[in-house]
């Protein structure tokens with residue numbers, strides 16, 4: 001759940017597929033003035049820590065981009081320390097394989113015991129070309145393999161996107177910026193295949209909008225935010241969902257749940273504000 005504490009009435013926007021408003025270059029949720037842009041990195045950190053229920057308060061329309069990776073959020077949540085809230089975690093289990101396509105992006109989904117991502121991307125650029133990787137997403141592997149991978153963009157796109165009001169804060173400090181030959185200003189990559197690792201982290205963040213832990217092997221080819229959201233919707237439709245986290249069960253059931261479970265107030269796990277920008 002996101003809460004815009006800078007707006008009158010402090011509107012809440014559930015981090016759910018029903019709230020998705022835009023998917024071009026980032027994932028935005030909510031509507032009108034309460035829209036929240038680029039939720040995928042902070043949500044990737046939440047999902048990677050296997051946090052089922054959380055309130056994120058924002059003082060503006062977008063979580064800070066920070067260094068362009070998930071790592072600052074991942075580390076901040078690790079320091080905050082997740083706490084038990086009761087209830088049963090929501091789990092989406094895939095029982096039969098299926099495919100999803102959205103423009104250039106395509107996905108094959110198969111049953112698995114946990115979340116496994118096999119991701120491949122292709123860009124006509126000397127530093128990218130074709131990159132592929134397989135990642136079993138656990139808190140430990142996410143921290144080691146995906147969290148620090150930064151978002152990337154190309155110098156020729158930056159001006160055009162900024163003219164349309166997107167990526168307002170883009171710079172070498174918060175993204176890998178590429179020209180035709182390499183990283184601008186002598187910037188260094190954290191891995192040679194940092195690009196595909198970031199795309200894998202984005203998938204983890206977008207799938208968090210299902211509101212469930214995912215048990216599936218997803219083979220993603222040329223993933224995009226639009227494709228990831230189509231994938232999340234297909235998973236929510238086709239997957240078998242079990243469980244309901246404590247506070248969500250409480251919200252849905254009202255006072256009856258509170259009485260039955262002896263709660264005096266909705267348990268609040270942690271409220272993450274993220275590091276100062």
Ligand SMILES: [Zn+2]
Nearest residue numbers: 040151198202
């Ligand atoms: Zn991203």
